[in-house]
Amino acid sequence: MLTKGDDFPLHQTPEPVAYAGTDRNFYDRYFFNGYAPDGSGFFAVALGIYPHLNVADAHFSCIRNGIQYNLHASRELCMERMDLVVGPISIEVIEPLKCLRVRVNGEGLAAELTFTGRAFPIEEPRFTHRIGPRTFMDYTRMTQNGHYSGWIEVDGARTDLAEGTVGTRDRSWGVRPVGASDAQPHGHEVVPAFFWQWTPVNLPDRSLFFHINADRHGAPWNTRAVIVPDGAGQSQDGIEGFLETPSATLQSPMQPGTRWPAGGVLTVQRPEGPLTLTFEPLQRFQMRGLGYTSPKWGHGLYHGPLVIEREDLVLAEIDPMAPTLDNLHVQIISRVSTSDGEIGIGGFEQLVIGPYAPWGLTEYRDAG
Secondary structure, three states: OOOHHHHOOOOOOOOOOOOOOOOOOEEEEEEEEEEOOOOOOOEEEEEEEEHHHOEEEEEEEEEEOOEEEEEEEEEEOOOOOOOOEEOOEEEEEEEOOOEEEEEEEEOOEEEEEEEEEOOOOEEOOOEEEEEOOEEEEEEEEEEEEEEEEEEEEEOOEEEEOOOOOEEEEEEEEEEOOOOOOOOOOOOOOOOOOEEEEEOOEEOOOEEEEEEEEEOOOOOEEEEEEEEEEOOOOOOOOOOOOOEEEOOEEEEOOEOOOOOOEOOEEEEEOOOOOOEEEEEEEEEEEEHHHHOOOOOOOOOOOOOOOEEEEEEEEEHHHOOOOOOOOOOOOEEEEEEEEEOOOOEEEEEEEEEEEOOEHHHOEOOOOOOO
């Protein structure tokens, strides 16, 4: 089947662009978040394409006065991967790798948000993780901090984005668990566990990115820290102030009775000496608003030709250890201070499922 993508040099296999290899869990995804300099006015957007599942879905979230407003949409893909529209949510690529626009209009929620990158995106190390013989993850992700302009409207009340609104966007593609869960067990005595932390930080003149995936014993299987000065281009090696290193550690206590971070201290080793960043929590965002770990709106689940739903969450009433596990995954917007004397702001994303020995977690869902 020929589609719009076949008129562009995008092919990765001998087949038309509509076909993405043979793994049913292949996906292609956009993510955005943004916040004012004081941590208020948070919003986030996601849009995913699942070629083998014939599904596209999208989500928009914003937080106002302690309520997280979520808009979910899902449609049949019909094999056309170049139409970045899912019901009331759309993405326009204005200038690839630099400027994109998001539009939202449905169920009392509306927005027009323009993202402009601060520097060329970074490419993270390829995420490849197997459980026994089975590929659990195999994907590439690029990440970029940037500035936002635009507005958001909730039930008729429109608010322009505050001056200095910043955030992060990423693009990832490859293989992840998507759609209906695989009921086939991984094998005898295989203990499910997942540990993830991610801290994209916007500093006055540069961006810092850190992430870690670790096994249940605390051994990292994918980790790196990157510092990127504003305006850095594609050839970043050799640019003054650019740093890429796996030598970074994050000390992060949990909020009592949860698996949410209570702040933390990140230490990045540099040739001139360590850089430390201290995270002070300002606001919590539940990632289920974008479909992550959501029982109903999980990524790639089939809902029909087109289904749209609004979901309002009172953040103070969220059960952090709900049996469905859909509240474990959070982003904590944080004020960040550095040992270089900078004050910035960023996200602290965390998802910990199953045992994790360094924190004394021994069960699938025991709290810290």
